[in-house]
Amino acid sequence: MDLVVLSGGMDSSVALSFVMATRVLSSSIETITFNYGSKHNDRENLAAKKICSAYGIKNTLVRLPFINDLFASDLLKSGGDVPDGHYEDQAMKRTVVPFRNGIMLAIAVGYAESIGAKRVYLGNHAGDHAIYPDCRADFSAAIAEAARLGTYLGVQIVTPFVSMTKAQICALGQTLGTPLSNTYSCYKGGESHCGTCGTCVERMEAFFNAGVPDPTSYLGDAS
Numbered sequence: 001m002d003l004v005v006l007s008g009g010m011d012s013s014v015a016l017s018f019v020m021a022t023r024v025l026s027s028s029i030e031t032i033t034f035n036y037g038s039k040h041n042d043r044e045n046l047a048a049k050k051i052c053s054a055y056g057i058k059n060t061l062v063r064l065p066f067i068n069d070l071f072a073s074d075l076l077k078s079g080g081d082v083p084d085g086h087y088e089d090q091a092m093k094r095t096v097v098p099f100r101n102g103i104m105l106a107i108a109v110g111y112a113e114s115i116g117a118k119r120v121y122l123g124n125h126a127g128d129h130a131i132y133p134d135c136r137a138d139f140s141a142a143i144a145e146a147a148r149l150g151t152y153l154g155v156q157i158v159t160p161f162v163s164m165t166k167a168q169i170c171a172l173g174q175t176l177g178t179p180l181s182n183t184y185s186c187y188k189g190g191e192s193h194c195g196t197c198g199t200c201v202e203r204m205e206a207f208f209n210a211g212v213p214d215p216t217s218y219l220g221d222a223s
Contacts, residue, residue, distance in 0.1 A: 037068020
């Protein structure tokens, strides 16, 4: 069995499609989604639920309210305004949620062993590295080793996109038939993507650079 950490964003949704396309026929798939109090979690969670419903795959939602209550980040509902600008701008460090992936992966690995899943997939990619330390390849390797050593099953953490760009992931999603129009990215959490925050800018660039039509609804003239 395989477990995919699914946020409802583009990267994790393509990761789910990738696992579905490459798994052996005898291997089943589940997904796990987290709500830790970010401004966009509610929209993302709905996207994840919709994608899993379309695929007929079980989705487990885990709520982590302590992160919003205790941690400092403008990505959280308890934080300040989400900054506009490019994803790699220094201002985007304000959206870092300390050790978020470490916390979520620890829970995902524990859940994976509980349901007999030998692999946990995460959709982090090369574009995340500049801002988010818990998305980098060295962190992924270290926590993967910890997961292997700390579980009876030797659960593997698999990060197939860790060296890929967002545009490459977008192109792969198009090839795999990922429902990209159902994915959600905007850090501000509005009904439409704002088109100006870092993750919206990155999303627009990914579609453009991949040569894939962008189905996203952006506010104003951002698209």
